[in-house]
Amino acid sequence: MNRSTDTYRGLIDKITKEYSKSLVAKIRKLAEQLKNVVKIMDFCGTHEWTITHYGIRTLIPDEVELIAGPGCPVCVTPAYYVDQLISLSLEGIEVLTYGDAVRLPASAGHTPRSLLEAKAGGGRVHIVYSFMDAVKYAKTRSNEMVFFAIGFETTMPSVASVIMKGKVPKNLSVLTAYRYTPPIVKHLLTEVGAVQLDGIIAPGHVSAVIGASSWEFIPKEYGVPTVVAGFEAIDVLAAIEKILEMKVRGKAGLINEYSRVVQWDGNKLAKQAIFEVFEVRDAYWRGIGFVRESGGFFKDKFKEHDAIREYGLKDPPADLSKEVVPGCKCHEVVLGLSKPTHCPLFMKVCRPDSPYGPCMVSVEGTCRIWAEHPEFLRLEEIKSVGAALKDLE
Amino acid sequence: MCLGIPMRIARVWSEGELKLAEVEAGGVRTEVDVSLLEDIRVGDYVIVHAGIAISKLDESEARELIKLFNEIASELS
Numbered sequence: 162m163n164r165s166t167d168t169y170r171g172l173i174d175k176i177t178k179e180y181s182k183s184l185v186a187k188i189r190k191l192a193e194q195l196k197n198v199v200k201i202m203d204f205c206g207t208h209e210w211t212i213t214h215y216g217i218r219t220l221i222p223d224e225v226e227l228i229a230g231p232g233c234p235v236c237v238t239p240a241y242y243v244d245q246l247i248s249l250s251l252e253g254i255e256v257l258t259y260g261d262a263v264r265l266p267a268s269a270g271h272t273p274r275s276l277l278e279a280k281a282g283g284g285r286v287h288i289v290y291s292f293m294d295a296v297k298y299a300k301t302r303s304n305e306m307v308f309f310a311i312g313f314e315t316t317m318p319s320v321a322s323v324i325m326k327g328k329v330p331k332n333l334s335v336l337t338a339y340r341y342t343p344p345i346v347k348h349l350l351t352e353v354g355a356v357q358l359d360g361i362i363a364p365g366h367v368s369a370v371i372g373a374s375s376w377e378f379i380p381k382e383y384g385v386p387t388v389v390a391g392f393e394a395i396d397v398l399a400a401i402e403k404i405l406e407m408k409v410r411g412k413a414g415l416i417n418e419y420s421r422v423v424q425w426d427g428n429k430l431a432k433q434a435i436f437e438v439f440e441v442r443d444a445y446w447r448g449i450g451f452v453r454e455s456g457g458f459f460k461d462k463f464k465e466h467d468a469i470r471e472y473g474l475k476d477p478p479a480d481l482s483k484e485v486v487p488g489c490k491c492h493e494v495v496l497g498l499s500k501p502t503h504c505p506l507f508m509k510v511c512r513p514d515s516p517y518g519p520c521m522v523s524v525e526g527t528c529r530i531w532a533e534h535p536e537f538l539r540l541e542e543i544k545s546v547g548a549a550l551k552d553l554e
Numbered sequence: 555m556c557l558g559i560p561m562r563i564a565r566v567w568s569e570g571e572l573k574l575a576e577v578e579a580g581g582v583r584t585e586v587d588v589s590l591l592e593d594i595r596v597g598d599y600v601i602v603h604a605g606i607a608i609s610k611l612d613e614s615e616a617r618e619l620i621k622l623f624n625e626i627a628s629e630l631s
């Protein structure tokens with residue numbers, strides 16, 4: 162063992178130290194050549210975390226606007242799944258899921274308001290780290306259980322891999338709330354009233370699975386420069402620099418900045434596993450609506466594992482009017498149409514320790530990320546007061 | 555659960571058709587599914603998502619970044 166975890170970390174830190182300054186300088190130089198404000202969407206919650214945590218918005222000129230995107234699975238998971246699982250848990254069917262999913266708010270007016278509240282009221286809910294953990298847990302017990310499978314292409318392989326190998330005990334079924342990311346990007350680029358984007362920082366780890374090539378359609382069909390980027394500050398800066406460069410040259414393309422993890426065609430085995438187990442159907446995104454061919458559901462071949470079939474759950478149910486809890490703008494935040502600070506409930510009714518809306522639940526939710534960076538909020542406040550004063554002049 | 559963490563492979567074994575590994579990062583050790591990666595060896599870095607390794611980290615590519623940034627730095631000067 163001649164390498165330690167520190168080697169990689171050390172390398173990244175060294176690169177960051179040596180090159181951040183010149184990247185920021187280059188970004189500023191490019192920004193001078195821009196005619197209009199350039200809007201860049203950072204798709205992933207983890208990108209948004211890096212941007213907020215390292216104050217990247219304060220390092221780059223005002224002409225470059227970074228907008229948080231839909232890359233938070235918990236934020237877009239329909240409330241009706243939560244309602245259905247709460248009912249099952251209260252009927253004695255044990256619900257297994259991730260730590261953030263148990264805090265996800267059910268639909269408006271529903272009590273209990275989350276799986277966690279259901280648990281406090283006698284519902285059977287158990288937190289696991291992964292699907293493999295859920296399988297292990299189910300094997301040691303005989304009661305009926307459902308795993309709540311939330312996520313994008315990054316988490317789909319975790320269920321597909323185990324299911325394919327027939328390793329799942331009979332007492333465990335899976336409720337698939339899986340969503341694919343390219344369809345929501347397409348939705349963002351085509352929907353009337355959507356933000357006009359000039360660049361997209363594409364998801365790094367999703368691309369590790371589906372391949373950087375999955376984003377070729379963005380520059381080709383929509384003329385929007387796209388960079389697949391890693392999650393270090395230096396990666397995000399490099400992505401911004403590359404997008405601006407393309408913008409200035411007037412040439413939209415696709416660049417894979419994260420080649421240390423992402424291959425052009427992705428992970429072949431993971432893609433095969435997803436394809437083998439799931440079929441693609443139109444699916445509902447919380448508060449956003451139906452997005453074409455964006456949901457992953459069990460193929461018939463694997464129907465004995467499917468909780469939706471087993472418990473006769475309606476997906477989607479007829480009534481979708483209660484998906485948004487009153488006042489919450491999470492569905493707008495996710496699409497870049499609102500900022501958390503536009504929400505009157507932000508940091509008042511809705512806080513990281515007591516999330517009211519879905520964007521406050523997970524560490525990938527923009528509201529939660531902003532809430533956990535008070536110094537950044539202070540800067541936002543100063544900026545908006547400054548803008549208001551300017552308007553008065 | 556969309557967070558991916560680079561972790562180092564400490565041990566690899568098989569359980570039926572599943573390939574499992576013990577991975578380590580920052581002193582934390584955990585067991586993950588590595589069935590969807592070819593050619594996994596002790597000492598490799600992998601990106602782990604919700605209990606499954608989805609990609610191998612290529613250190614030589616990380617060094618490629620330096621080349622890219624050097625270009626930018628030299629363009630500036």
Ligand code: SF4
Pocket residue numbers: 488489490491494501504505506507508511512517518519520521528
């Ligand atoms: S702060 Fe809370 S209530 Fe407001 S948009 Fe965000 S998640 Fe919704």
